[in-house]
Amino acid sequence: MSGFDANRVYSVTVHDAPEPQGIEQPSEVERMLFEFLLQYRIGGEFIYRDKLRANLLLRQYYLEVELQHVGLFNEELAHGIQDRPGEIMPLFEAAATRAARNILFPTVKGGQLQNSDATSLPTLQVTIKTGLNMLQFRDLSADTLNKLVRVPGIVISTSVLSSRATRLQLQCQKCGEPKTIIPPNGLGGLGGGADRGLPRQCDAPATEGQSKDCPLDPYLIVHDKSSFADHQTLKLQEAPDMVPVGELPRHMLLSADRYLTGRVVPGSRVIATGIYSTYEAQKSKSTSGTIALRNPYLRVLHLELSSTSANSSGSNPFGVQFTPEEEEEFGQMARSDGFYERFAKSIAPSIYGSEDIKKAIACLLFGGSKKILPDGMRLRGDINVLLLGDPGTAKSQLLKFVEKVAPIAVYTSGKGSSAAGLTASVQRDTISREFFLEGGAMVLADTGVVCIDEFDKMRDEDRVAIHEAMEQQTISIAKAGITTVLNSRTSVLAAANPVWGRYDEGRSPGENIDFQTTILSRFDMIFIVKDEHNEQRDRTIAKHVMNIHMNRPNELTGENGEVVGEIDIDKMKRYIAYCKSKCAPRLSADAQEMLSSHFVALRKQIQQVEQDNDERSSIPITIRQLEAIIRISESLAKMTLSPTVATHHVEEAIRLFKFSTMDAVSAGSVDGLSRGELNEEITRIEKELRRRLPVGWSTSYQSLVREFVNNQGFSSHALERTLFLLEKREVIRFSGQKKVVHRSGV
DSSP, X not given: OXXXXXXXXXXXXXXXXXXXXXXXXXXXXXXXXXHXXXXXXXXXXXXXXXXXXXXXXXXXXXXXXXXXXXXXXXXXXXHHHHHOHHHHHHHHHHHHHHHHHHHHOTTXXXXXXXXXXXXXXXXXXXXXXXXOOOOXXXXXXXXXXXXXEEEXXXXXXXXXXXEEEEEEEXXXXXXXXXXXXXXXXXXXXXXXXXXXXXXXXXXXXXOTTOOOOOOSSOEEEOGGGOEEEEEEEEEEEOOGGGSOTTSOOOEEEEEEEGGGTTOOOTTXXXXXXXXEEEEOOOOOTTTSSOSSOOEEEEEEEEEEXXXXXXXXXXXXXXXXXXXXXXXHHHHHHHHSTTHHHHHHHHSSTTSOOOHHHHHHXXXXXXXXXXXXXXXXOEEOOOOOEXXXXXXXXXXXXXXXXXHHHSXXXXXXXXXXXXXXXXXXXXXXXXXXXOEEEEEOHHHHTTTSEEEEESGGGSOHHHHHTTHHHHHTOEEEXXXXXXXXXXXXXXXXXXXXXXTTSSOXXXXXXXXXXXXXXXXXXXXXXXXXXXXXXXXXXXHHHHXXXXXXXXXXXXXXXXXXXXXXOOSOHHHHHHHHHHHHHHOOOEEOHHHHHHHHHHHHHHHHHHHHHHHHHTSOOSSOOOHHHHHHHHHHHHHXXXXXXXXXXXXXHXXXXXXXXXXXXXXXXXXXXXXXXXXXXXXXXXXXXXXXXHHHSOTTOEEEHHHHHXXXXXXXXXXXXXXXXXXXXXXXXXXXXXXXXXXXXXXXXO
């Protein structure tokens, strides 16, 4: 040996190597795990023995074990499970099966089984629940391979349940000799065709006087005598808020078996605990030259489903637990005076004004109460809001803020979203060639908010895709032989520009809003945000913007000089999650009476507007709008953790509704005149003006006001509007600070 040439000291063992002692020995590990299951107790209660008995009586052959308890029983054992889960988990399952036999058949000595019932007991599945720190997808590296890891994410697709062989009975075609093999666990098992992994040659001994001439690949699988277990592959994607800007979200395959299959649907947020392993992908052109390159996947040992009020920030991203101190603080917040106004002001504090829009967004974040009627019909509790307005009115900023503050939120822009991306798409699995569903934005944001910017730039057929999601809160798919219904219990916050880029006062709301009535009726509140020219307001906004740019937040004050934005984002996020999980208000009798009478009055008002303008209103007021007001009043009650909706909640809800949707309906009417009457007056004034003022003549503005408003009784607004329109068409021009009117064109 060349190694002896270097001047080093070498030691050579003379005796045989000693047997591995203690925790290293598999039989010892199994014995300790067996003891743990039967003897671990808290107080006087043997937890796992009782749990095991309860599950066996229900014929459920699985057991959930907390790693913390194993650590308290024997620390080395817990470290072993974390570092070498692949070796120890089969031993754990064997120990659990032995314990189950002890519980079911205590009379049979030492596990020597003659009883046919006892031999038919399947291997128990052990799932490990841990409190390990969660690793993000980007932290999983080669060092974590074959270790126990805990990864949070969103399930984006689930495969069909398949059966994986746990024990295969083979038979030689020629000599009929049986053979049993146990295929390896996980995705690397018999993945690529039935022949892969089978012995190539028959290894039965040759009988006397006969030569052995079995061909290559002689074995056939005897399916009747083989045993199989359920198996499912899931695809996990990291949560959208964990992805760094400019990067694609990472995916990972999960392999679940037996009782862990069929537990989740696409769109559910889970924390998966499992063994980070690798599998050999099928040969392809790209991987043919690399022998040792393998793809990682997770062999699932436990799935934790998140609660509906998921909160995706901080150390505990799902199933939020609230400490008693926090609950006390939230209770005080809810009881404090003027909390609703304070909360509304804390929404996007860097944006000046828009008080009512912020209040509407506060309602959207909390949502009303969803109801399931006795006949199984569901009434949604989520509130949808549409912001329609001029460019530069901070609509997108509000959307971005909502994305940050809502516990679950997805932000998408209209031009870059297709119908499939919003709802769900059908993909084809590369290995099994089967179709499966992949959820889109509306499915991923289940129980949260979807913010859709540039709503008007979407193609009509894509916009139609979200009709059902907005009212029925489901997405039905019938593609490629898959017919299914997915949940999308989301609120929609959409921002759009009017048809001509800016809101044109001269035209009706219907001409400005280029949406179909079907989608408009699904929005609970529609705000028309106009960029008004008002010197006082412009000064205040300019000052506000300068303060933000010069980083003087202490000078950010509201319209009445009070400080804005005192509740920070994290607290708002947790408060919203708390209210959603704890409170579902119902209407009181007074509120009910008030709502029904108001709804009738609103319908009457709409009828009046339609008669005056001699056209159908483009924004319909239907029963949906009554439900909208109910939802808004419920969310106002929920905001202050009140179990019933009182009359003051309803009053505020009706005020908000009137300010938003009813304002949008009657937009364009001024001074008590409807738009139809106004247009009629404008036409008459224009006719009269052209008759009075020949081309090239001029007159003073005051004499026109005297003539038309004082003598003939036209409204001053109509005269202003006519002169504005004529100036735009270059029929007249002003001079001398709008005091003199010249007739210039035809």
